[in-house]
Amino acid sequence: MKTKITTLTFGLLLSPMTLAAMDCSDPMHAQMDACKAQAAMPKNSGEMDHSKMPMPAPQMDHAKMDHSKMAMPAAKSSMSSGMDCSDPMHAQMSACKSAKPAIPVSDGSMDKDVPFPYEVHKMEDDPVLTKFILEQLEVHDADGKNPLTWEAEAWIGKDLNKLWFKTEGERVDGETEELEVQALYSRAIHPYWDFQVGIRKDLQPESREWGVLGFKGLAPYYFETDVALFVGESGRSALRVQSEYELMLTQKTVLAPEIELNFHGKNDAATGVGSGLSDVSLGLRLRHEFKREFAPYIGVEWTKKFGNTADFARDEGNDVSDTQLVLGIKAWF
Amino acid sequence: MNNKIDNGFDAKRRRFVQGLTTGGMLASLGLISPSVLAAKPAMKEVKILDGSVFDLSIDEVMVNFTGQLKVATAINGSIPAPTLRMREGDDITIRVTNKMPVTSSIHWHGLILPTNMDGVPGLSYAGIKPGETYVYKFKAVQNGTFWYHSHSGFQEQTGMYGSIVIEPRNDDVVQFDRDYVVLLSDWTDENPDTVYAKLKKMSHYYNTRERTLSDFTKEVREMGFTKAKKSRDMWNQMRMSDRDLSDVTGMTYTFLANGKTPNEGWTGTFKPGERVRLRFINGSAMTFFDVRIPGVKMEVVASDGQYIKPVNGIDEFRIGVAETYDVIVQPAHGSHAIFAQTIDRSGYAFGSLTSNGKKAKVPAMDKAPLLTHADMGMDMGGMDMSDPAMAGMDHSAMGHDMGRMEAAKPRVKVARGVQVDMMASGAQVRLDDPGVGLRNNGRRVLTYADLRNYYPTKDARPPNREIELHMTGNMSRYMWSINGVKANDSKPIGLKFGERVRFTLVNDTMMNHPVHLHGMWSELESGDDNYLPRKHTIVNQPGAKISYLVTADAKGQWAYHCHMLYHMKGMFRRVIVA
Numbered sequence: 001m002k003t004k005i006t007t008l009t010f011g012l013l014l015s016p017m018t019l020a021a022m023d024c025s026d027p028m029h030a031q032m033d034a035c036k037a038q039a040a041m042p043k044n045s046g047e048m049d050h051s052k053m054p055m056p057a058p059q060m061d062h063a064k065m066d067h068s069k070m071a072m073p074a075a076k077s078s079m080s081s082g083m084d085c086s087d088p089m090h091a092q093m094s095a096c097k098s099a100k101p102a103i104p105v106s107d108g109s110m111d112k113d114v115p116f117p118y119e120v121h122k123m124e125d126d127p128v129l130t131k132f133i134l135e136q137l138e139v140h141d142a143d144g145k146n147p148l149t150w151e152a153e154a155w156i157g158k159d160l161n162k163l164w165f166k167t168e169g170e171r172v173d174g175e176t177e178e179l180e181v182q183a184l185y186s187r188a189i190h191p192y193w194d195f196q197v198g199i200r201k202d203l204q205p206e207s208r209e210w211g212v213l214g215f216k217g218l219a220p221y222y223f224e225t226d227v228a229l230f231v232g233e234s235g236r237s238a239l240r241v242q243s244e245y246e247l248m249l250t251q252k253t254v255l256a257p258e259i260e261l262n263f264h265g266k267n268d269a270a271t272g273v274g275s276g277l278s279d280v281s282l283g284l285r286l287r288h289e290f291k292r293e294f295a296p297y298i299g300v301e302w303t304k305k306f307g308n309t310a311d312f313a314r315d316e317g318n319d320v321s322d323t324q325l326v327l328g329i330k331a332w333f
Numbered sequence: 334m335n336n337k338i339d340n341g342f343d344a345k346r347r348r349f350v351q352g353l354t355t356g357g358m359l360a361s362l363g364l365i366s367p368s369v370l371a372a373k374p375a376m377k378e379v380k381i382l383d384g385s386v387f388d389l390s391i392d393e394v395m396v397n398f399t400g401q402l403k404v405a406t407a408i409n410g411s412i413p414a415p416t417l418r419m420r421e422g423d424d425i426t427i428r429v430t431n432k433m434p435v436t437s438s439i440h441w442h443g444l445i446l447p448t449n450m451d452g453v454p455g456l457s458y459a460g461i462k463p464g465e466t467y468v469y470k471f472k473a474v475q476n477g478t479f480w481y482h483s484h485s486g487f488q489e490q491t492g493m494y495g496s497i498v499i500e501p502r503n504d505d506v507v508q509f510d511r512d513y514v515v516l517l518s519d520w521t522d523e524n525p526d527t528v529y530a531k532l533k534k535m536s537h538y539y540n541t542r543e544r545t546l547s548d549f550t551k552e553v554r555e556m557g558f559t560k561a562k563k564s565r566d567m568w569n570q571m572r573m574s575d576r577d578l579s580d581v582t583g584m585t586y587t588f589l590a591n592g593k594t595p596n597e598g599w600t601g602t603f604k605p606g607e608r609v610r611l612r613f614i615n616g617s618a619m620t621f622f623d624v625r626i627p628g629v630k631m632e633v634v635a636s637d638g639q640y641i642k643p644v645n646g647i648d649e650f651r652i653g654v655a656e657t658y659d660v661i662v663q664p665a666h667g668s669h670a671i672f673a674q675t676i677d678r679s680g681y682a683f684g685s686l687t688s689n690g691k692k693a694k695v696p697a698m699d700k701a702p703l704l705t706h707a708d709m710g711m712d713m714g715g716m717d718m719s720d721p722a723m724a725g726m727d728h729s730a731m732g733h734d735m736g737r738m739e740a741a742k743p744r745v746k747v748a749r750g751v752q753v754d755m756m757a758s759g760a761q762v763r764l765d766d767p768g769v770g771l772r773n774n775g776r777r778v779l780t781y782a783d784l785r786n787y788y789p790t791k792d793a794r795p796p797n798r799e800i801e802l803h804m805t806g807n808m809s810r811y812m813w814s815i816n817g818v819k820a821n822d823s824k825p826i827g828l829k830f831g832e833r834v835r836f837t838l839v840n841d842t843m844m845n846h847p848v849h850l851h852g853m854w855s856e857l858e859s860g861d862d863n864y865l866p867r868k869h870t871i872v873n874q875p876g877a878k879i880s881y882l883v884t885a886d887a888k889g890q891w892a893y894h895c896h897m898l899y900h901m902k903g904m905f906r907r908v909i910v911a
Contacts, residue, residue: 103835107745107816108800110827114909117890120455125812125819125902127526131534159533159812160751191754191807192572218809221569248545255546292538332534 130156131332136285138328140301147172155186162186164196169204179203182212193217200230206270208232222246237265238273249286254295258283267308272316274308285326293333299326372404379495379592380415385423389414389439391461391483391493392432398520398587398594405492406433406483412592413516413616414481414495421476421502427469429461436460436485439469441497442655442849443479443638443869446471448889451851453484456890456907460485476501477638478612478657479869480516487525487618490898494518494616499638506787507634507643509610509661513601517624517652517673517682519586519617529899532580532811539582541679542701544574567706571755573808575704577843578769580811580899581619583680588620590673590684598692599684605666609686610634612659615652618898621676621845623771625649626662626669626686627696633779635659637868639854640787648776651676651768653847653872655896658779662686668693676770676845677701702770704843710757710876743839745801748817754807757841760878764859768845768874781879784859784866792856792884793863796835799880800826804873804895804904806842813842813895813903820905826893828885828910837880838873846873846900850908852891856882870896885910 135151151168164186169179184198194216202208214228223243230238244258260281264273273279285299304321305313313320375394394407408414419425431437438460440452450471454460461467476499483493496514521528531538552561568575593599603609615622625631625648633644637657652658652673664686670693671684678701685693747753765782766772806813815823828834836855840846848855849870856865858880865882873879888910895904 103796103798105744105799105801105837107802108826108828108834109824110909111824113824114890114907116455116907118455118457118459120459125821127530129530129533159810188751188810191751192809218572220572222572248543249547250545251541251543292535 126158128156128158130154133332135330136326136328137330138297138299138326141325141327142322145172147177157186160188162194164194164198176204178205184212184214186216190217192219196228202271205272206268208236208268208271210236210238219243235266236268239263252289254287254289256283256285256287256297256299258285264309269312272309272312274310274312276307278307278309279303279305283326285328287330293331295330297326297328297330299328300324301326373410375405375407375492376409376411379411379413380409381418382415383418385419385425387417387425387427388430389427390430390432391437391439394492396492396520398589399522401522403522406437406488407492408439408495412492412494412520412589413518414493416496416498416514417481418498418500419473420500421473423473425469425471425473428466429469430466431461431463434463436462437488437493438484439481439493440484440851441469441471441479441481443477443657444471444497445474445852445854445887448852448887448891451891452481453851453892456892473499475499475638477635477640478514478614478659479638480614480616480655480657482616484892487529487898489616490519490521490525490528490618492520496612496614496616498612506640507610507659507661508608510607511601511603511609512612513609514591514612514614515599515601515671515684516591516614516616517620517622518589518592518615519581519620520589521581521585521587523585525618525898528581528585532899536580536809536811537574537577539580539584540574540577541582541584542576542677544576567709567711571709573709573755573843576701577808578677578702578704579619579621579675579679580844580897582677583675586620586675586680588617588622588673588675588680588682590671590682593684595681595683595695599671600692601671601684601686602690603664603686603688605664605688607663609662609664610659611662611671611686612657613652614657615654617654619654621651621653622673622682623649623651623676623699624658624671624673625776626664626671629662629664629669629686631660631662633658633660633783636784636866637870639867641866642785642787642864644779644783646777647779649771649774650779651771651872653845653870653896654898655847655849655870656868656872664688670694670696672696674698676768678770699770699774704769704875707761707763707766708769708875709755709843710760710839710841743801743803745803745816747803747805747841748814750817751810752807752812752814752819753805753817753841754809755841755843756803757839757876757878760839760841760876762879763874763877764879766874766877781857781859781872784857785861785864786856786866788864790856790863790865792833792882794833796833796882798832799835799837801837801839802906804838804840804842804846804848806844806900806903808843811899813900815904815906819903820894823906825890825907825909828883828908830885830888830910832885834883834885835880836883837878838871839878840873840875843875844897844900845875846904847871847896848873848894849896850883850891850893852887852889852908852910853883853885856884858882 132154137150140147147170149170153166155162155164157163164184166182170177180200180202182198182200184196186194186196189195196214196216198212200210200212210230210232212228212230216226219225223245225243228240241261244256247255249255262278264275264278267274281301281303283299283301285297287295287297289295302323310320372393372395375396389408391408393404394410395402396405396412405412429439438452438454449457450469451457479497481495481497482489496516549561587594591599613624631647633647635641650658666688668685668687668689668691671686672681674681678698681698683695765780767778767780771778803816805817838848847870854867855871857868857871859866871879871881891908893906893908894901
């Protein structure tokens with residue numbers, strides 16, 4: 001900075017430059033208060049009283065500047081007349097905002113497309129990709145039964161359009177007690193959100209079929225969120241809200257709190273769900289990413305059933321609320 | 334050697350080249366695949382080819398930069414490709430034979446030549462098919478430091494790049510006793526298609542220095558919870574990270590100087606008192622380097638191969654992908670490190686300048702920087718300047734006045750939607766901003782505001798119109814576009830032959846975009862219209878605005894794109910001059 005100012009001073013001494021003619025487009029000059037003062041002038045500066053113009057402030061080494069050679073601009077001159085507002089530095093100045101030579105601005109696009117002169121593969125920025133994500137595969141520590149549960153997803157597609165598959169389920173003592181699969185068309189509708197539509201099939205504990213409408217994406221504050229509305233036969237409906245946050249403890253160790261809420265439109269005694277808020281689960285999993293794609297974890301999951309769902313559970317002699325330790329792996333490729 | 338800082342990086346991977354003879358050993362143990370065996374080992378030395386007729390052949394070779402044998406694409410068997418030395422005014426003939434099983438191409442980056450010699454498949458020709466030879470013929474109408482690289486797929490990433498030095502026809506305006514090319518590049522053992530797929534599946538895959546809990550607790554200790562939370566709010570609401578400096582990092586990259594890993598260390602010799610010309614070329618796919626030679630002042634004499642008014646006393650400069658800078662140094666007796674740390678400080682390329690035959694000591698890397706609100710193009714008028722994120726910025730040095738900034742509303746249509754995750758509402762021209770990580774670092778850092786053409790501006794006409802282009806993207810989906818429209822959905826940009834046009838770029842992303850116009854000079858509006866520096870690649874900093882003038886003096890269809898290899902396929906336009 002020091003060298004710049006010296007150069008500037010030197011330049012001013014050599015040339016009998018007037019303030020009006022000062023090239024504020026020069027980045028060195030642009031920092032000068034004199035230039036800032038120009039910029040500060042009101043937009044319609046045609047009739048300006050220059051006696052009110054602030055003189056350069058002392059913090060720039062003006063002591064070395066020969067002000068006697070710096071004639072003040074003629075009174076009532078138009079600020080804009082001598083200024084090159086086409087210059088990008090000037091363009092920022094308010095004086096320029098009004099005075100900028102009117103050259104047309106466009107995105108330059110041609111009206112019509114023109115073929116490539118030679119045959120070529122177009123720029124393939126959007127290849128078909130696949131991703132398989134094992135969100136959770138875990139064993140629960142639960143009164144000797146130690147159920148195995150999973151949540152997995154897979155997709156195939158491009159940036160905007162994907163086929164999306166989801167499954168979750170539970171096995172206890174070699175028996176699949178819960179199994180749900182979904183096949184969805186997923187369309188990116190927002191920088192962070194996908195709209196998903198498709199079907200869900202429950203195979204266990206009872207066979208149920210649902211239509212699915214959902215939104216999946218990243219909410220502000222990095223909440224990975226999936227909200228899905230399910231519409232089934234016999235007027236059945238359900239809403240599932242899932243959200244997860246990843247708190248990085250280190251570059252490889254991640255603490256992931258998670259919440260899931262399920263609502264149902266009506267009672268379904270066969271599957272043990274009741275209308276209203278049926279259950280909530282809160283999970284906290286601590287994983288270590290040995291590599292990005294593979295991380296074992298340990299965690300705890302708290303679940304609680306509500307309303308009629310809780311009543312169904314009590315009738316069956318099951319717990320309404322439970323806290324379980326989990327041990328599992330998360331992986332993707 | 335500690336090649337990395339604080340990012341949980343696996344040091345074992347960095348056991349560099351054990352020598353290429355290992356190849357035979359591994360092969361006999363059956364540890365490498367047949368396709369690797371089919372390729373010949375790469376040559377260790379980079380040749381210099383001198384003259385006006387050149388024969389180049391493209392073939393797969395076997396390389397070992399990391400201890401792993403990998404197949405690379407190489408020109409004349411070496412990485413980098415041979416340095417081509419030619420003379421201004423000569424008629425140049427370059428015969429390029431493609432010995433690979435896939436179509437290839439070579440583009441002469443920064444050379445002014447007819448469009449059919451420019452080497453862009455689809456625009457110049459159909460590419461060079463397997464087994465074919467394409468004969469390039471053009472006149473070397475300029476002098477300086479340039480480079481050449483494949484313009485097909487991701488072949489550039491896998492080794493297809495080399496230097497071009499064109500000697501001036503008349504006396505050189507710069508005096509020097511020695512002349513070295515320092516070509517910086519990035520190598521990955523991964524298939525570039527895999528790298529691209531990973532970025533699409535998890536855009537922060539290669540970021541090994543994400544924010545952690547302790548960063549937040551530290552901020553809480555320093556400024557209290559309320560302020561700490563507030564300083565995080567903008568980022569959290571935007572779902573972006575101030576640690577997101579490079580898409581692809583040292584996690585997968587090994588950084589090379591003239592094809593040498595940091596452990597090997599390229600070495601150039603000099604005699605004390607000599608003026609040494611170093612021609613820096615950034616031939617990376619995705620890496621910005623901050624270059625310095627500790628203890629040695631640099632005189633920057635050329636930018637993108639074009640002489641500028643010498644800028645003395647430079648300690649450090651940032652070189653964007655595809656840019657070149659020529660510097661003159663006069664080192665004292667001893668060994669001096671040429672240290673090119675990456676913008677995100679995830680690694681470095683390294684070489685030595687020596688007068689005693691010894692390698693220089695590797696300097697420590699600087700602290701990894703954080704992006705600021707300015708880098709996000711935030712309108713700073715309403716900003717809390719006590720924000721620690723802003724503390725590192727010298728606002729007075731940024732050439733603007735805080736109070737009066739107005740939001741830079743797009744003056745052209747920017748298609749909002751999935752393609753665009755942010756707009757830089759307060760994008761400012763920041764010519765004298767050295768960029769994130771280099772601000773107020775106590776060194777004299779080169780900025781674009783320092784660049785003045787050595788010669789007066791040739792075309793003194795003011796522009797007759799302006800083309801505003803927004804560099805747009807969706808970081809988390811890893812999609813890139815211009816004005817919210819990706820290349821495949823875009824219409825070409827039309828220029829009238831002979832017209833003078835201003836291009837204004839607004840960077841609505843948090844990444845640097847080095848924008849390269851083929852066939853014509855981009856004359857950077859760096860502050861003096863009478864001496865506009867001519868560049869082929871203009872870096873548009875995150876959240877910043879920049880403008881340059883173009884005289885449309887070359888008829889035909891030209892490529893115009895961001896030179897970040899994994900941005901380019903979306904951030905690409907055809908420019909048609911007719």
